[in-house]
Amino acid sequence: MIHIDPHTHSSCSDGTETPTELMEAARAAGLDVIGLTDHDTIVGWDEAAAAVESTGISLLRGSEISCSRDGITVHLLGYLFDWENVPLAEVFERTRESRVGRARRIVENLSADYPITWEMVQSFGPVDGGPIGRPHIADALVSIGAFPDRSAAFVKVLHPSGPYYVHHWAPDPVDAVGLVRAAGGIPVLAHPRARMRQRLLPEAVIDEMAQAGLFGIERDHRDQTEADRVEVDRIAARLALKETGSSDYHGSGKPNRLGENLTSEDVLRSIEEQGHLEVLRP
Ligand code: AMP
Numbered sequence: 001m002i003h004i005d006p007h008t009h010s011s012c013s014d015g016t017e018t019p020t021e022l023m024e025a026a027r028a029a030g031l032d033v034i035g036l037t038d039h040d041t042i043v044g045w046d047e048a049a050a051a052v053e054s055t056g057i058s059l060l061r062g063s064e065i066s067c068s069r070d071g072i073t074v075h076l077l078g079y080l081f082d083w084e085n086v087p088l089a090e091v092f093e094r095t096r097e098s099r100v101g102r103a104r105r106i107v108e109n110l111s112a113d114y115p116i117t118w119e120m121v122q123s124f125g126p127v128d129g130g131p132i133g134r135p136h137i138a139d140a141l142v143s144i145g146a147f148p149d150r151s152a153a154f155v156k157v158l159h160p161s162g163p164y165y166v167h168h169w170a171p172d173p174v175d176a177v178g179l180v181r182a183a184g185g186i187p188v189l190a191h192p193r194a195r196m197r198q199r200l201l202p203e204a205v206i207d208e209m210a211q212a213g214l215f216g217i218e219r220d221h222r223d224q225t226e227a228d229r230v231e232v233d234r235i236a237a238r239l240a241l242k243e244t245g246s247s248d249y250h251g252s253g254k255p256n257r258l259g260e261n262l263t264s265e266d267v268l269r270s271i272e273e274q275g276h277l278e279v280l281r282p
C-alpha cells in the first residue's frame with residue numbers, strides 16, 4: 001500500500017516546519033507521497049521539490065485556496081496547476097494582500113483586551129508577503145500566556161462569530177473552481193463538513209462547484225465525524241466526485257499528525273492524469 005497524505009502546511013503559511021523539515025517529517029512518518037498545500041501561495045514548492053531526492057518522498061504540488069460565499073469561508077485545494085497562470089496568481093496575490101489589512105484590524109480589536117502588537121504577530125508569520133492569518137495571531141496570544149495553545153485561542157477569541165473577527169477578501173468558490181481548472185489544475189473541496197469552525201456551506205453551493213468542474217471532496221479529515229463522512233459519501237455519490245483523506249498537518253501548530261488520514265492511489269492517479277504538472281518522484 002502506498003501512503004498518500006495530500007493536504008499539509010509548512011511555515012510558508014500557517015504550519016510550523018519549513019518545507020524541507022516537512023519532507024523529512026513525511027519520511028519519518030512512513031509516507032510515500034505528500035501534498036504541500038499552503039494557504040494562498042505556492043512559495044514553498046521549490047524548497048519541497050529540492051528535498052524529494054534526499055528524503056525519497058514524492059511531492060504533489062498544491063495550494064489551499066481561501067474562498068468566500070455569503071460570509072462563509074470555503075477552502076479549495078488546487079493541485080498540479082500551472083503556477084505561471086496569471087489569473088490564478090492574481091487571485092492569490094489579492095487574497096494575501098487583503099489578509100494583511102484584515103489581520104491588522106483583528107489585532108487592533110484584540111489589543112483593547114490583550115497586550116499584543118502587530119509586530120509580535122508578524123514575527124510569528126511567514127516571510128513578508130506570505131499569507132498571514134489567525135494562527136499567527138493565536139501564536140502571539142499564546143506567547144503572552146493568554147491561552148495555552150492555538151486551538152484555545154480560536155475557541156475563545158478568533159472564532160468568526162466572536163467580537164474581534166474581521167473578514168478578508170477571497171474569491172467565490174465557484175469562480176475558484178473555474179480558475180483552477182483554467183490553469184490546468186485539479187480542484188478538491190477541503191473539509192466541507194468541519195462543523196466546529198463556522199456555519200456550514202449549503203449543499204447547493206457544492207452542486208454549483210461540481211457544475212463548474214470540481215474533481216473531488218475531502219472525506220477523511222479529523223474535523224469531520226463519522227456522520228459527517230457518511231454525508232460526504234452521499235454528496236460525492238450524487239455529484240460523481242472523488243473522495244480524499246488527509247491529515248491537514250500544521251506541524252506543532254495543531255494536533256493533526258501526518259498520515260492520520262490517507263488518499264487512495266487510484267484518486268492520486270486521476271489527479272495526475274488530469275493535472276498540468278506531474279507528481280515529483282525521487
Ligand atoms: P485564517 O485563514 O486566517 O482565517 O485562519 C484559518 C486557519 O486557522 C485554518 O487554516 C486553520 O489552520 C486554523 N484554524 C481554523 N479553525 C481553527 C480552530 N478551531 N482551532 C485551531 N486552528 C484553527
Ligand code: MN
Nearest residue numbers: 009014039250
Ligand atoms: Mn491552516
Ligand code: MN
Nearest residue numbers: 064075190191
Ligand atoms: Mn482548511
Ligand code: MN
Nearest residue numbers: 007009064248
Ligand atoms: Mn489546510
